[in-house]
Amino acid sequence: MTETRLRFPPSPTGYLHIGGARTALYNWLYAKKNNGKLILRIEDTDADRSTKESIQGILDGLDWLGIDYDEGPFFQTDFHDDHVTSAQKLLDNGSAYKCFCTKEVLDAKREAAQAAKQQRGYDRTCRHLSPEEIAEKEAANIPYVLRFKVPERTGTLGYDDKILGRIESNYSELDDFVIVRSNGKPLYLLCNVVDDIRDRISHIIRGQDHMTNTIKQILLYEALDAPQPVFAHMPLTLDTKKAKISKRSHGEIVAIQFYRDNGFIPWAFNNFLALLGWSAGNDQEFFTKEELIEAFSLERINKSSAIFNYRKNDPKFFTDPKAIYINEHYLRTMDIGALAVMVKRELVAENIWDPRYDEDKKEWYLSTLALIRDRFHTLKDFASLGRAYFAEDFTVEPKPLKKNVLKFEGLKEWLPELANRYEALESFNLEETERVARELATELEIKPGIIINGMRTVVTGQLAGPSMFDILMAIGRERVILRLRNIDNLFA
């Protein structure tokens, strides 16, 4: 049996974006599911548009997502000789010919063909040159390109696309396409096939934007005497206005790095990408890595475009709400030890990491994460919304400040009084802290909510969160007392 071999061949002309990452993921899933191999090939032949930063961005993006490859990264430019040799082979075996027509002549031919409603734009003049005519033109140093000789056949040429079904073209519509430019450079279309043949690629899963190449490439496989791989063309990823997503028109929001830098969990993002144009055929939304590999199939990739549902001006939904929703799910349910490692990076970056969280305060660290994660959306939230658990320099949000503190001048006396009572407690535990807070409210003849909400704001800076007395246990007596006594600062 032949080996299942897939490839991800990005052109390094921009950062890895959602569409590219999804292609990489689907190839990776298919390879994993079929005990195959994934090859990473950087298609850097377009020297003007390829950049080192893009290559690095692609490698970093794949690394962050955890999409690993079995071979590569290879660089297309390293295989220039292969491309030239294959072009020569096509010339030698009669599958290609030298075309000496100038641009002006070609333009005129195309116009004439259009006027006569002919499907082919080039009338194959040079295909019929005699060896003497060719020798003469070469002697006169007339530049030439290499054109592929589309076989003289009637009927159709086609392939069975794993996603789209049978795709066919009429031979009569196929132009003798250029495979090598007049400067001797093989065209991308050819390089791509030569590399796939050399890398023994068995399955090509790529975007539908490459379909215009596929029919021509099938002819190249045949002429190079190589077995044709299986093709699967994925629908493109579009925005809500049905425009193709691109870094140029959508900015950072479509770059994978954005998600890394904004606190997304790598597997959660893969889960989101997987559902962007594929489903298991039921309503399952969350998949472990193993489940996704098991469930994945090309046949279940949607035939219609995937929509990246991003609402530009809604800060709450700074990206597709589904991406956030899936991230929340993992953040709130994943193994706490694994979460702890991810949150550590955030706290370190914010300079609020305490090495004791890995040592004697580890238990505190883990239980605090378990307590606070329920309302968080991204890893960033631990150092922002959850900052009060780890540092003193947390922000008190304007809304609770106004609603729960500034409205009640009395809190300036009440909360320090509560602090005194907390200080005097023999045991600072859940029951006692609650009892003392309620007792104080009764004595003052105010609603307990005034004390509790005021305390929440002063202690965490937030409007909402876990149960107040759980919070007190997490923050600890010493810090709670300090914050309650400092309430004056909030009125300043």
Ligand code: GLU
């Ligand atoms: N280099 C192409 C791209 O980045 C991929 C071509 C292919 O998959 O055959 O779009």
